Every structure is written in C-alpha cells, then in structure tokens.
Amino acid sequence: MRIQADTERCVGAGMCALTAPDLFDQSDEDGTVVLLPDGPRGPDADAAAREAVERCPSGALTLTDRPS
C-alpha cells in the first residue's frame, strides 16, 4: 500500500497525524501533512492509513495498492 499526499489540497486540519501518528506528521511551518517515510508497514498500518484517509476533510490523501 502506498500513501500519497497532496499538500496543495491539505488544509492542515491534522486529522491524519492524530489518527495515524506513525504515518503522518505536520509541517512546523504551515501545518500541512508530512508523510513519515519510515513508518510501520503491514495490515495494522494499512488500516490506520485507510482511517486517516476517511477522516481527512480536504481529500488530500489517497491510497494505492502499489507496494511502497
């Protein structure tokens, strides 16, 4: 599973970082999403990523089935 984040769409709401703090952080400068490249992988991480995508209010996050 591969996570993509569109920082142009991100409004810095922070739901992703709250939902899956091992996968997402926020920029210190403007609060936009930062993907954590060394975050966990596997079924639990995939479920957390899906939940974060559902909670993102701006639709900035997408998942693909391509391996990361």
Ligand code: SF4
């Ligand atoms: S939840 Fe969405 S809008 Fe909020 S910081 Fe994460 S990617 Fe950006």
